[in-house]
Amino acid sequence: MEILVCIRRVPDTSENEIQLNAAGNDIERDDLVYSINEWDNYAVEEAIQIVGRVGGNVTVVTVGGEEDEEVLRRQMAMGANHGVLLADDSFAGSDAHGIATILKAHVAKGHYDLILTGVQAEDGGAQVGGMLAAMLDYPFASLVNSIQVLDGGKLKITREIEGGNKEINEIDLPCVLSIQTGINEPRYVGMRGIRQVASVPIPAYGVSDLALAPELVGTAAARLTRVDYFVPPAGKGARMLEGSRKEVVEQLVELVRTKGGLR
């Protein structure tokens, strides 16, 4: 099975202190460390596991620049067979629709049975997966937390819905799935593994390689623009319960009960 996983390099939320910049129109990006978007990591692990069971290849692709190559390499160190960078000056400023357009152009050039994205990016809006599927006219399922390959070009998938419940579906290949965290336990990628793929070639494709009309992507084509960036005002803070441990527990249970937290 040929699987394409669309990944994104994002500022790591646990290793950065996200602050507004001086101008107040973006986050402070000077001292940021980046890593792969957490959902995408789960998606790549899932793809590697599927291919381990049924054979095939995993390709990781990202829309970006030279600095985004590092996440492609990291996922190749993890076990993805190929990495592809979609880079062009005209891609800059693309919104989710633009990114989906670029990805669609790449998918059209190749032959992929299954396309995975993460449910969302840490700095995104959970749109690319669904838009890509619509552009490709492929079936789409979001919040997937289990994939089973069936005979006859179908998958049996489980979607995560409210209350911790699961919805089980059958979906035809080729399709697009957005992967939820917790679908698996991603394997560790060590520094040694990354060093070993340091010189593996990663092809970069621009507008001409993808036969893409530049007016469909980039800032000009973006239909969503960011108007404001702000830190929400701080609230009152936590309510501290007083008393002995027993009293505090009783108060807490009562509060949870009155707010409807107990069935």
Added chain:
Amino acid sequence: MPEAMQSPAEATYWLIPGHFLFLIIHTLGMACFAFIVVQRLRPLLRAQSDLRWDRPWLRLGRVFQFWLGQWKHPRYPGAGLMHILVFAGFLILATRAFSLILGFQEHALFSGTIGRVYDAVRDYATTIVFVCMIVAAVRRLLFKPARYAVPAKYGKAHTGDAVFLLGLIALLMAGDSLFEGSKVAFEVQRGGTSESLAWLSLPWLVANVLSYASPAALQSLHLGGYLLHDLTFFFLLCYRPFGIQFHVETSLFSVFFAKLDKGTIKPVRWGLSDEQLDKVQSFGVKTFEDFTWKHMLDFYSCADCGRCSDNCPANAVGRPLSPRFLSVKARDYCFEHYPVVGKANNGTPLVGTIYSEDEIWSCTTCGACEEECPLLVEYIDKIVDLRRGMVDDGKVPQSLQKPLRALESRGNPYGKMEKKKAEWIKAETFRKTCEVKVLDGEAQADTLYFVDSVTSYDDRMQAIGRATARILDRIGENFGILGSAEKDSGHEVRRFGEETLFRALRDHNTEEIRASGVKRIVTSDPHAYNSLKHDYDGIAPVEHISQVIAREVAGGKLKLSEITDRKSVFTYHDPCYLGRHNGVYEDPRTVLDAIPGLKRVEMNRSRDRSFCCGGGGLMTFYEPQEEQRMGVKRVEMAAAAGANVIVTACPFCLMNVEDAIKVSGMEGKMAALDLAELVERQMG
């Protein structure tokens, strides 16, 4: 009445001449043993190399101390005494056994007075060994010491095999006594004396019991005794390599080749340069053959005594780790896959079959097992090698992946920003009284205070940093810190198997330390201390703050005031990486005892028997399966010793102990603090 007793060589055993029969038995026995040993050596020939021929005189000295001198045995007094007696008996009787086998007539080994003394010693040795076998068997069957128990998941109890072996050795002693006793009884009947036998020894008793037997019966018993001894001897010889008793032969070698440098970790591959290491296909131990020959020898040498697991803190709190069974399972695997008769089959992965992932991650590398083992079996290097294999395959628990990623991108496991590493020196009240230099190229100093991650970033542990800085200031030390240029020492990164990341951290820190031009390094973190001392190369010498304080107190530069709180009873908890791994036991105690009016008690488990608090570095992120926290057990030990204040000299020990105090509901009844904090308080 026959003139003299026939010797076994002269006699005829069921139509076979004695000398011929025994020649056959001895030759077959030796050949069989040699064949078995060659088969046992097979896997070692396929193993990884291990450079163990350095410092041969030191190694020889340790053979005298640990093998001949049975140095570790008295740590368990009862069993220890018995083993020392049996071992001594074995050495004394070995000479006799060889003389009997080679001579198989009645050759006196020594003549004259030496001969008589040897004979007496020999007779008592036989007796003592026999008695020890009985006592040991009774102990196994009736008293069942806890450390011998085999948890169900590891299979059947080993009692049967143990008692069988004890019985065989007892039989050996009995056979010899029968051989001797019957001869003397025969001579007594002919008018001789039984003076050649030591009074009240086993042969003497046999001689007396047999004094009324007929000469013919005595002759039969004499010849029978020899045959019994002979057959038992060679059966035991060939049986030993099939179980734990192989340690009789392998112990000499496992002690000679034992690890000399405490606190170090073996390289990924011995004898490879860094460039060669880059080309190695696979890191760590994944299959049995990835172990070095010395580690395989360790599996052979494990005597199943259980002392390691008895002292293992992970085992004590119900984690799935029992060091004893790491050895036992590997040995069983080896015997199964490299049978004495049959084809070897190798190459199956160990983790996931005989070992579970959690079992290997459970180890805190405290070193209690290695400290205890009478055969100097090594465990930490094996665990690290197994972890290297798992890391290579990506099999790292999610709870550890996050701090490892943070170490890679931010140089500390918390993911905190580099520029905040020295924030602790800017605390309001602190900076007014103590200015800490950051050695960023402009500022210079003689001494580097290597703070490391937890003391720099953890709100509570920053107090240790400030206390240490104040102490260094007070003694007039010209010191500074590296600040944001300092990355994590990488101590646990290496011990958790991420060797490449460790090297990156080490190389970075080494460059920064050298660039700073400091002449010595001080740290308040025993993990950093151990790493800088043993894992790092070519940097200034390093000391722990407790050593510095002890020296300055002794020299009079640091004066400590009297304890005002009369209700506090202090106990010192030895951190694993200060105590066991580096032998620093007395300096912290000297410091505490130099505080006038300080009441101090010792816990049962102290010094090299200290009980690990739960571990430091990456171990504080790992989520183990356990019944109880190690820290809670330690706090209970402190309370049992009558203490209400635990003093320690490691930020991780302090963290674990303080957490344990809260978790076990002992807030208000037990307090904890760092040695540096206490000294800061008392120095005024």
